[in-house]
Amino acid sequence: MGDYGRDIEFGYFLVPNAADPLLATARLADRLGIDLIGVQDHPYQRRYVDTWALMPMILAATERVRVFPDVANLPLRQPAVLAKTAASLDLLSGGRFELGLGAGAFWDAIEAYGGPRRTPGEARRALAEAIEVIRRIWGAERGLRFEGEHYRLAGAQPGPRPAHPIGIWLGAGGPKTLELTGRAADGWVPSSSWAPPERLPGLNAVIDEAARAAGREPADIRRVYNVNGTITDGPGGGFLNGPAEQWADELTDLAVAYGMDTFVLWAEGDQETQLRRFAEEVVPEVRARVAAERAA
Template identity: 55%
Template sequence: MTGAGRRLRFGLSLTPDASRPLLRIAQDADRYGLDLLGVGDQPYRRGTADAPALMATVLAATSRIRVLPAVACLPLRPPAALAKAVATMDRTSGGRVLLGLGAGGHWDGIESYGGARLSATAARRALEEAVQVIRLHWSDQQGLRFQGEHYRFAAGQSGPAPGNQIPIWLGVTGPHGLALAGRVADGWIAPSSLVPPKRLADGRRRLDEAAAAAGRDPAEIRRVYVLEGAIDGRGARGFLHGPPRQWVYELTELAVGHGVDAFLYAGDPDQLGPFALEIVPAVREKVAQERTATAAPAHP
């Protein structure tokens, strides 16, 4: 199901702060029926757990939730090695893995951890090459070779191939990054702090235009919105800062008015219960009502 009728997905964006009970939080998200768990990947930050290791642990300790790096720090994750790790997790979890990729942004931290500092243009080109390398690694081709500006890859054979087609979602915000996502990605991840609602329409337009120019159906690209806010019963204090009823209204507008079809809650994990058990079902119900009303034929 695609486009306006696509089933909404909801999940948690988890900061891998090693001082918190990360596995229990992930198991709560699974138990509450959430669809997705996005794991932050900033290995240069002190006190953070390794994202791929945490993903593998979560997949072994849960039964249904799908897990992805949101987003993998590409300058510190060689794409061929990342492809092998993600394919391995896909095969051992029964197909519960997705891949979120980012070009990198916190260059001081990346450089301090041994990564190369890149310009915005070079980082974007490296991201495009990484998508090519990863998909090549997941293919059934023999005698693999890739010679790019940033990555070189040669192997007698691919693999291990994932058991399922793994979607690649790109965390990009600028016009050139959106054009790249429209050309090659299966999804677009947008954080609310960098892409507020007033910027979503422009981002959606750029994504759709790039997809159409590449001969793709724009409706096939997931629109994933990271909800950087706070659930607070004291009253509305701005976008995504207020009581559950405000969240229900705003997420419904994001889905119906802006085409967002997946949400990752990035607020306090202690408020995961209200998000998953109160806000999510209410949004699903209101969006279904809005879609039905829009699709209903007008009476003469």
């Protein structure tokens, strides 16, 4: 485990608070050169706009930034329709959509919204089935049939095709969902709040072993890290809580020593200030340092 050699990218975690200037913030991220905007998907949160209404608005309001659900709430999103929506957004935006996918959490809230309550095993199996359903809907075969424990296709028709090969990135933490990531997904989306750096080697190792067992290269799997913290003017106060120089040091280390290739800022404090500082002070420095480390 170490540097997988993938291109380094940077994103912004846009919390979908209805009272916030969501589209203005998305346009700012686009102008600042941020690569990705991730939006969490919790439909039962009363203060949030719906993620699948916000994402097309972001794509329509921006020119180059890519958008993904960070991560989609599978128990409340039927996978065949999810696949159709994802392909449509990708096609309409010129290839600017990726699909983060989660097995579900907060089961009381999901059940309150009419969704199923699943055990960890059921949630994992449903996630595996959903990946298969989604890939089939994105394919060219007609009259699709699939009979699973949780999902089925009964002569379904695919289409439209996405504008580019959409990545399926799993928000996974347990060993069996990590194995599923290595075996069947295109990316992994952990958060620093529950997967701090000291846990990353062990978690990455599970993904890598499963990838190799499936005949895949570990480097084929993107590692998208939601990084929670604050860029400050004063001295450092712990991991990802300090000046831009500290952030550059820590993110560079996460790339070249821990294998993470995409960093999505989940900022605390004034969002515009944090986003600007990240894009203008941290991102170019990390790009330069990672390039120098790799050249050496």
